Amino acid sequence: MKPELEQLVHRAQQLYEDLDLAAVRTWKQAAPGRKAIGYMPIYVPRELMHAAGILPVGILGGGDRLEIIRGDAYFQSYICHIPRSTVELALSGRLDVLDGMLFPSIGDVIRNLSGMWTMLFPGRYVRYVDVPQNFDPKVGGAYWRRELETLQGDLTRLAGRAIKDDDLRHSIAIYNQNRQAIRELYQARSWQPWVYPTSELYLFLRAGNVLPPEEHTELLRQYLKLAPLEEDRKEKDHSRVVLVGMFCEQPPLGLLLTLERAGCWIVDDDLLLGMRWLTGEVEVEGDPLANLVTAFLEQSTATASRYQPEGDRGRALVESVQHNVAEGVIFCAPSFCDPALLDQPMLIAALDRESIQHTQFKYSEDTGQFAVIREQAGTFSDSIRLWSEA
Amino acid sequence: MTTATSTAKASVASGLITAGVDVGASAVKIAVLRIGDDQDVSVLALRADRIRRRDLRSVIREGYALALEEATVAPEEVAYAASTGEGEMVDFRRGHFYGMTAHARGAIFLLPEVRAVVDVGALHARAMRIDERSRVLGYRMTSQCASGSGQFLENVARYLGVALEEVGPLSCRSAHPQQVSSICAVLAETDVINMVSRGITTADILKGIHLSMAGRFVKLLRATGAEGQVALTGGLAADVGLARALQEKVNEEGLAMEIHTHPRSIYAGALGAALWGGYRHRVLARRAGVPA
Numbered sequence: 138m139k140p141e142l143e144q145l146v147h148r149a150q151q152l153y154e155d156l157d158l159a160a161v162r163t164w165k166q167a168a169p170g171r172k173a174i175g176y177m178p179i180y181v182p183r184e185l186m187h188a189a190g191i192l193p194v195g196i197l198g199g200g201d202r203l204e205i206i207r208g209d210a211y212f213q214s215y216i217c218h219i220p221r222s223t224v225e226l227a228l229s230g231r232l233d234v235l236d237g238m239l240f241p242s243i244g245d246v247i248r249n250l251s252g253m254w255t256m257l258f259p260g261r262y263v264r265y266v267d268v269p270q271n272f273d274p275k276v277g278g279a280y281w282r283r284e285l286e287t288l289q290g291d292l293t294r295l296a297g298r299a300i301k302d303d304d305l306r307h308s309i310a311i312y313n314q315n316r317q318a319i320r321e322l323y324q325a326r327s328w329q330p331w332v333y334p335t336s337e338l339y340l341f342l343r344a345g346n347v348l349p350p351e352e353h354t355e356l357l358r359q360y361l362k363l364a365p366l367e368e369d370r371k372e373k374d375h376s377r378v379v380l381v382g383m384f385c386e387q388p389p390l391g392l393l394l395t396l397e398r399a400g401c402w403i404v405d406d407d408l409l410l411g412m413r414w415l416t417g418e419v420e421v422e423g424d425p426l427a428n429l430v431t432a433f434l435e436q437s438t439a440t441a442s443r444y445q446p447e448g449d450r451g452r453a454l455v456e457s458v459q460h461n462v463a464e465g466v467i468f469c470a471p472s473f474c475d476p477a478l479l480d481q482p483m484l485i486a487a488l489d490r491e492s493i494q495h496t497q498f499k500y501s502e503d504t505g506q507f508a509v510i511r512e513q514a515g516t517f518s519d520s521i522r523l524w525s526e527a
Numbered sequence: 528m529t530t531a532t533s534t535a536k537a538s539v540a541s542g543l544i545t546a547g548v549d550v551g552a553s554a555v556k557i558a559v560l561r562i563g564d565d566q567d568v569s570v571l572a573l574r575a576d577r578i579r580r581r582d583l584r585s586v587i588r589e590g591y592a593l594a595l596e597e598a599t600v601a602p603e604e605v606a607y608a609a610s611t612g613e614g615e616m617v618d619f620r621r622g623h624f625y626g627m628t629a630h631a632r633g634a635i636f637l638l639p640e641v642r643a644v645v646d647v648g649a650l651h652a653r654a655m656r657i658d659e660r661s662r663v664l665g666y667r668m669t670s671q672c673a674s675g676s677g678q679f680l681e682n683v684a685r686y687l688g689v690a691l692e693e694v695g696p697l698s699c700r701s702a703h704p705q706q707v708s709s710i711c712a713v714l715a716e717t718d719v720i721n722m723v724s725r726g727i728t729t730a731d732i733l734k735g736i737h738l739s740m741a742g743r744f745v746k747l748l749r750a751t752g753a754e755g756q757v758a759l760t761g762g763l764a765a766d767v768g769l770a771r772a773l774q775e776k777v778n779e780e781g782l783a784m785e786i787h788t789h790p791r792s793i794y795a796g797a798l799g800a801a802l803w804g805g806y807r808h809r810v811l812a813r814r815a816g817v818p819a
Contacts, residue, residue, distance in 0.1 A: 374607075374622030374807050398615050400623045515625035516663070522807060523628065524662060 142363040149340035160347040176239040180414035187308040189296035195346030198222035201389040201503040217473040219386035237262030270444035305425035315350045318357040330402035336393040375402045376521040382470030382477040384410040395507040400518035404461040441476035451487025468497035547800030550612040553649035558797035559598040562805040571598030609804035633795030634758035635661040643753030647763035649677040654747035667747040698768025701734030737772035764792030
């Protein structure tokens, strides 16, 4: 690896591994009065926080780098892992740098975590961001507008400054640039997954959880520029797969590496979906809150934590397979993730109708043994390459 | 389906050159093939290198260079270099095939009549039920325990002061095989030490170990639903004592299976990878609209 890219990857890796949020602390210390608010995976209107001068910080649990000592005491054994490690992070003081937490509606566990947070940390700003499941502008749109206005009021008080329309328009433009860079990266990875391996792309995407969007966009642009200069990144005869099910609790990096080593090029995924929730740009001109509402209603991505009429999500998955010229789908969901696992039968039915091959397995964010997954993914890749034309 | 032909150094001028590199836990096996337009296969070179304590990437690179030299083939003539086993170590590979896929294909190439494979490597053993196209229909693997692996047998041979190539013939000469623990490598090693102190012959000890291992493999085979002709592949396929013990265990349990080995069985993974490489090269060429 050339030194310039090596440094860039190293930085992204450091940000990924830093459970103490040092980058956030550094950002806050750079100017007096700066505030940061954490948010759990899936969509929150980061533009509002940015417009208030607040740094939105994505919190994705402790992954495989945190020993759970206290977190397990709060949850039954049949609950997913991310709330345990998130509670552990908070109780160990690692999240003290945050001035508040937003919990978007992903599933029951994250919704209930917002209530637990209120009890565990009285006095800290906590809000359950209950995104609409009705996409009629007069119903869900009106509701979402009120939610955004409430959140805007909260953030104004927290930041100690009003969020002007021009501030919000500017923030929308900044996040549009960030979304555009991510879309370009995903498109580039889809074309040449050997140039932008997912195990690396993920690190760069994840850096956006702790960096201001302007800095994150620049980081992505540099990666887009530098990765193709690596001469040893050559095309290999791997199968092209879409990964589904990882929109909330993230898989350990080792799992992504394992899939690639097992002969799978990941050409689309739902990792860190909150950053890519809006599939297009948000209109900058006009009423910025109305633009955010319209974008949510019209441009939300297809995923299990969002209501869609029967068949729509299956169609979206098939379209992703076709658009990315994928040869198969790997359902890779966290254990006990109800939204992801309950959707699987419908998605599988949609794939079966199109004769698209698929396999499935489960993980936990702290999974450390990948031998079985490697065997399964490798055999799946072989099956696609050797038997799909039989 | 292609079958094994004799080693022929570039005897066919036309055809596709492919290579398979099987990176195991203790040895690297390499096969270089020429696959003719009529799917006739010539084995141009076969090579096995023990890794010992050497740098694995160096062992692979050096072995590959020597295999190509033996095949009188230049690296750029290789249309598809495929890896199997610990494939990420093969940085010149174009594609990787999973161990089961490669061994199944290699087994059918060497012994077309087989419908099941027992692949015994240094650290693991697995049984597969396959069809006539070498598609894996079901499989079972040994657990983490080492007592069903080649490494265990190698350790015992070392304790007994027996060269690896002598293990099989010695085992075949056993008159009174001694039963050893089939559960745990540690207990089995203790058994062996006790036997030595009791004056049990080396042949009887080795046969006892072979029977113990064979018992585990028969369980794996039975679990896959295998029947009929069974190929033994992997590093221990050259061990005639193990093959005989496996057949004895199969007979003892009244199963309708015949165990086969082939002089090239230890190369089954490398051969299978090279053969699949040839298939994939043609598929990719056809998709790209270029001649293979």
